[in-house]
Amino acid sequence: MDAIERTLATLDFQKPDRIPVDLHNFQPAAAAMGVGLHEVFHDGELLAESQIRAWREFGHDVIILESGTSSSAEACGVEVIYRDDAAPAATTPVLERLEDVETLELRDPWTTFPWSEILKATQIVAREIGNEAFIIGRGDQGPFSLALMLRGYEPFLLDIALNEQPELIARLLDYCRATATRFAMAQLEAGAHATSIGESPSGPDVLSPRHYRRWAYPAQRAMIEEFLSGGKLIAHHICGNVESILPEFVATGAQILEIDHKTDLAKARGAAWRRSTILGPVDTNLLAFGTPGEVDTACREAIETMRADAPYHTGFILGPGCALASETPSDNIHALVAAAERYGRND
Numbered sequence: 634m635d636a637i638e639r640t641l642a643t644l645d646f647q648k649p650d651r652i653p654v655d656l657h658n659f660q661p662a663a664a665a666m667g668v669g670l671h672e673v674f675h676d677g678e679l680l681a682e683s684q685i686r687a688w689r690e691f692g693h694d695v696i697i698l699e700s701g702t703s704s705s706a707e708a709c710g711v712e713v714i715y716r717d718d719a720a721p722a723a724t725t726p727v728l729e730r731l732e733d734v735e736t737l738e739l740r741d742p743w744t745t746f747p748w749s750e751i752l753k754a755t756q757i758v759a760r761e762i763g764n765e766a767f768i769i770g771r772g773d774q775g776p777f778s779l780a781l782m783l784r785g786y787e788p789f790l791l792d793i794a795l796n797e798q799p800e801l802i803a804r805l806l807d808y809c810r811a812t813a814t815r816f817a818m819a820q821l822e823a824g825a826h827a828t829s830i831g832e833s834p835s836g837p838d839v840l841s842p843r844h845y846r847r848w849a850y851p852a853q854r855a856m857i858e859e860f861l862s863g864g865k866l867i868a869h870h871i872c873g874n875v876e877s878i879l880p881e882f883v884a885t886g887a888q889i890l891e892i893d894h895k896t897d898l899a900k901a902r903g904a905a906w907r908r909s910t911i912l913g914p915v916d917t918n919l920l921a922f923g924t925p926g927e928v929d930t931a932c933r934e935a936i937e938t939m940r941a942d943a944p945y946h947t948g949f950i951l952g953p954g955c956a957l958a959s960e961t962p963s964d965n966i967h968a969l970v971a972a973a974e975r976y977g978r979n980d
Contacts, residue, residue, distance in 0.1 A: 636694035637826065640767040640950070644866065644888050646907050648945045652936060652977030653767070654970050655695035655912055655952030660720060660959035661966070662687040670959065671715035674700040677753025684758055688766055690963070691970050695912075695950060698755055698820075699771035700747060702831055705816055706774065706782035708745045709737065718959060726785040731792055731801040737783070737808050742819035752823045759824025769868060769889075770825030772817025775832040776852035777840075779809040786834070793844055806852045814856055821865055829868035829889070830856070833955075838873035850881045857886045868912065872955050879904040893917070893954025894931075898938045905948065911939065912950040915969060921958040925968035932972030945979040 634642065634650045642649040662683040663673035673679045684696055701720030707713040712725040728734060742748040755770040774782065781789050784805065792802055817828040834840065835849035853869065860867040868889035875882055875896050882890060883904050890909045892901050894916040905911055915931050916923075923931075932951060939949040951973045957966070 636765060637767050640694055640826075643947060643950060644910050646910075646947050648947060648979055650979060652939075652946045652973045653694035653950045654973035654977075655697060655769075655950050656687065656691060656693045656957070656966065656970070657697045657953045657955065658687055658691075658957045658961070658966065659684070659697070659699050659701070661957050661961045661963075664718075664959040669717035670719065671717055671721075674715060674721060674747070675750065677750035678757065680750065680754035681757035681761070684754070685761055688762060691966055693766070693970050694973075695767045695769060695952065696758065697769045697771055697829065698751070698758060698825070699773060700751055700754075702774060702778070702833075703782065704747045704751060704773045705779050705813060708740050708742075708748050708816070709779070709783055709812060711782050720956070723782045726783055726788070728784045728788075728805070731784070731798050731805065734801055734805045734808060739808075739811060739815065742816045748816055748819070752819055755820055755823035755825050763824055763826075767827070768825045769827045769829050770817075770820030770823060772813055772820055772828045772830050772867075774809075775813050775830030775835075775869070776806050776810040776856060777835040777849040778830075778832050779813055780805050781834050783809070790840070793840075793848060802848065806848065810852050810856045814859060817856075817860070817867065818865075827866035827868060827889070828860070829870060829891070831870045833870065833872035836871040836873045836875050837877050842877045845878050846881060850878075850885065853885045861886050870955075876900055883908055889950070891954075894919075895954075898935055899941070902939055902941075902948075907948065910948045910950060912952055913954040915951070915953050917953050917955050917957055917961075920953055920965050920969065921961045923965065925964050928965045928968040929972050929975075932969060933976045936972070936976045946977055951977065 639649045703723040710727040820828045869887035870891035
């Protein structure tokens with residue numbers, strides 16, 4: 634099987650020749666270019682080149698293409714700072730009051746920076762290696778994450794806690810859902826095999842399960858349903874321990890659920906079995922600061938957990954639990970990729 638056949642078989646709960654392996658590596662890939670990360674993240678051609686170079690070095694099956702978790706916020710007017718050693722960071726929100734949601738306008742992903750440069754990168758990567766690697770063009774923030782950045786973390790969480798203007802909260806989430814959908818759909822139009830959303834602030838590390846079910850889950854479900862109805866593939870990422878919201882996380886319908894090491898993998902496997910494919914969950918701190926041997930052990934344990942009581946490996950893509958830090962050593966990345974071949978074959 635090639636990388637695309639292997640990944641599609643996994644998503645269809647069929648028997649791949651081995652577990653596919655993913656690298657969520659936009660930061661170390663950009664760092665390896667030898668210029669400031671801000672230059673790479675401003676230029677679609679450099680962003681594409683960084684991903685193609687990394688793929689040629691590591692040979693992973695799945696490429697997650699993005700430039701950080703603030704591109705949609707920036708496209709909507711949030712001030713963002715670009716750094717040379719890390720991903721861009723959102724700073725000043727655009728909504729001083731919830732009532733200001735009425736001033737927000739939907740943007741065109743193809744003409745609005747930084748979306749336009751990311752889409753350029755997706756087009757280049759798809760043209761150059763899209764028949765050899767499975768490309769997930771990341772749709773960046775989902776509805777809840779984007780709402781937090783537009784309103785500001787503390788103000789929006791307070792809005793939810795007080796619940797004095799529920800109709801405006803709903804209006805903001807609906808705008809963010811429409812915005813996130815536009816960009817994610819554009820990633821597919823640019824040639825990606827699948828897209829994805831990141832909704833980590835909606836998880837229990839930030840938001841209570843009760844508020845997740847009330848606000849975040851319906852918006853995520855509505856967005857993902859639009860992709861499912863069109864036969865399109867979408868991944869859904871929430872960092873942290875998501876055990877308390879696993880039923881809803883799975884019920885969003887995303888074909889791929891990205892989890893990190895804080896979630897019990899066996900519990901996630903049980904909840905998602907033959908409903909969603911699990912991607913992850915190797916600890917990014919271990920990948921950044923551990924040894925290749927420790928990475929190998931963590932990968933083997935994850936693979937064994939996902940194989941438990943199953944005739945073959947399926948419904949699992951081995952990869953980091955979140956985005957790799959820019960300083961992640963190449964030797965540890967090679968160890969991650971090699972582990973899928975060493976332990977993940979279905980002979």
